[in-house]
Amino acid sequence: MVSLILKFTSTREVSLQYIVTALSFIALFGGGFLSGGKRKEKGWLIGGVTGLIYSLVVFLFQYLGYDKLFSFDQIIYHSCYTLIAMMGGILGVNIATNNNSRTA
Template sequence: MDKIEESKNYGSAILFGVISIFTLAIITSLIFSFILRFTSAQESSLQFIITAVSFVTLFVGGFISGGKGKQKGWLLGGLTGLVYSLIIFLFQYLGYDRLFNMEQIIYHTCFILTAMMGGILGVNMTTSKTRNA
């Protein structure tokens, strides 16, 4: 595989991962907004669950990008998490004129590491299937 084709494959894998992250985020946001609207639950009582779902979403995005790329899962997952964090940062900076605070930096660092782990597992799950076939 030449370098240009490999770069396109990596870019496609990262794009699929980021799209899946935002799709899952939109779906879960809609679910949580319905829960908050139609029940007596408070946002503070769901904070841990929302955070856990965020990490699962980043893991799934990394998993998808690693599975699509079929190699270097740590790189694909890490770049997927980095692109996600960069989009969130740009949205916050350009839209609200605020930088990340220390808590957000820690969260996004953990998001990138979680997506990296998902990418590693995604590569290993898909390559083991192709080896057995």
């Protein structure tokens, strides 16, 4: 969606930076939440793995496609992405566990 906005309008990437960052946080929290809810245990671990896989994919795309390593700012962002996914995993486990204990 964002790429279509950039392609067909005069909007510059810099003006959408915070929106893309917010969407990334929401997506990683949701991914951690879903993976933690499905696993039903060790939400911090499965959420962390979700965040690390996301960071690895972005890193490989950037390194192999553009021949650039992560900058210091990107390292901070991806550390926060991993932490957000961990929080989502923890919450997903707790909500899944509470729903199961209510139905039993």
